[in-house]
Amino acid sequence: MSNKTKTVSELMNLTPEGRYDYMVDQIKAEKIIWTLQDQDGCVMLTTEDEDCIPMWPSEETAALWAVDEWKDCEPLAIPLDEFQERWVSGMEDDDLFIAVFPVQEDLGVVVPPFEMNERILPKKQQKH
Numbered sequence: 001m002s003n004k005t006k007t008v009s010e011l012m013n014l015t016p017e018g019r020y021d022y023m024v025d026q027i028k029a030e031k032i033i034w035t036l037q038d039q040d041g042c043v044m045l046t047t048e049d050e051d052c053i054p055m056w057p058s059e060e061t062a063a064l065w066a067v068d069e070w071k072d073c074e075p076l077a078i079p080l081d082e083f084q085e086r087w088v089s090g091m092e093d094d095d096l097f098i099a100v101f102p103v104q105e106d107l108g109v110v111v112p113p114f115e116m117n118e119r120i121l122p123k124k125q126q127k128h
Contacts, residue, residue, distance in 0.1 A: 055100060064103075083117075097111060098110070
């Protein structure tokens with residue numbers, strides 16, 4: 001059962017939790033996380049409570065967000081090791097969260113970077 005068989009439209013219709021699960025699986029498989037950047041740096045979103053950097057499982061899904069006021073943004077690939085070595089601690093230091101695989105009508109799940117990292121790391125013991 002491969003997640004690769006899902007079309008982009010199917011992915012967009014998943015629940016926020018479903019998109020989070022899909023994204024974790026993709027990051028584990030591809031070793032890359034995607035965000036958007038413009039000449040000023042990474043795109044930022046603000047919820048009622050948190051400042052977030054949106055992240056996606058693929059270049060294609062990130063590019064779908066680059067419309068309207070973000071039409072000048074381009075997808076940015078973040079290698080998994082760079083995310084784990086620099087982004088997690090840097091985002092924690094700046095009190096930034098991750099908007100996981102947002103779609104136009106739904107920001108998705110918002111999580112602290114360490115939580116995403118814990119889901120990506122190989123588990124020595126499953127807690128079930």
